[in-house]
Amino acid sequence: MPKIVDHNLYRKELLEKCFDLFAQKGYASITMRQIAQGLGVSTGTLYHYFPNKKILFEHLVENMVQRDISIATADWEKLKTRQERAEALGKYFNSNLAYHIKNSYLMIDFSQHQDAKGYQNSEFWQRLCERYKSVIYDFIGIEDPVLADFIMCFVDGVILERLLGIDTVDVVEQCTLLGKMVTAYLDKN
Template structure:
């Protein structure tokens, strides 16, 4: 009897193994043949699931952004007062620092070797950014997408500083400072239990 393959599950398994391959070799340097070898599949099998390296990477970005959001929200827990929420975010960044640095490196390398218009057309970056913004809104208990985008930009900046080797950056200190700034920015909206933080 032939083996029944769940193609969607198999595609996700292949994607899950690609992160480390891109982190080890970089998007620009690795070939589809090397990816197939690293995954232990034929190049034909790889091309069956992913028509190009860019398509593979874009699907990886979709998967990672979904997993990142689900994992972060699960680990960071429910709504907390803003200072506690930012302290939890700082601890989460410390715990996952290596992963975030690798992912940022991979993403920067990908963008460096793509036409910016081509990236916009695919929509993958837009969808990932919307997913992250919604997660930031949910985490902070706000509806202000501009503020959520600011917080994400702040976090991305911290990760880039770490990527560049700045060992003076402390995620917990920086997040605590951002928590104080946000509390001052949202004075009427922040109550003692952290609910109704909307502007």
């Protein structure tokens, strides 16, 4: 019997530790050697668990998104009005803002990389977006897809502003405004 290791568990552990490494430097800039070193393993071991950089990143994102959504939606059930929920959304992003900024940067960085070409039509990516949008549908209680896109754009935009270093934008304040605007719009139509 070899060294006793739960392959899948260890994979998950590595993935967990990977996130910050990727987030610190971006997909393209961090090297597999640096990741291995950061994880305290050899490159060989890293490749033993993940066949290549792209797939490592893919697993990372899957992990991240899964966790994100479950955290974000954890205690939204008790919130009744749209306005309450919009404000909870703002609070969610505002806590761990640095994390969400990193997160966004990673997605952007990867999407522009050679490795991502042809990726945007992939099942994986499509599924990601669907899951993302379904959170908006369910949570804000919206059925108009154009409006759902609107909210998605806005939310990503808010994070982006902070990523760009524009600190005057206040995430909570903006989401609060979002709630009001959506309500005003829906009431009128």
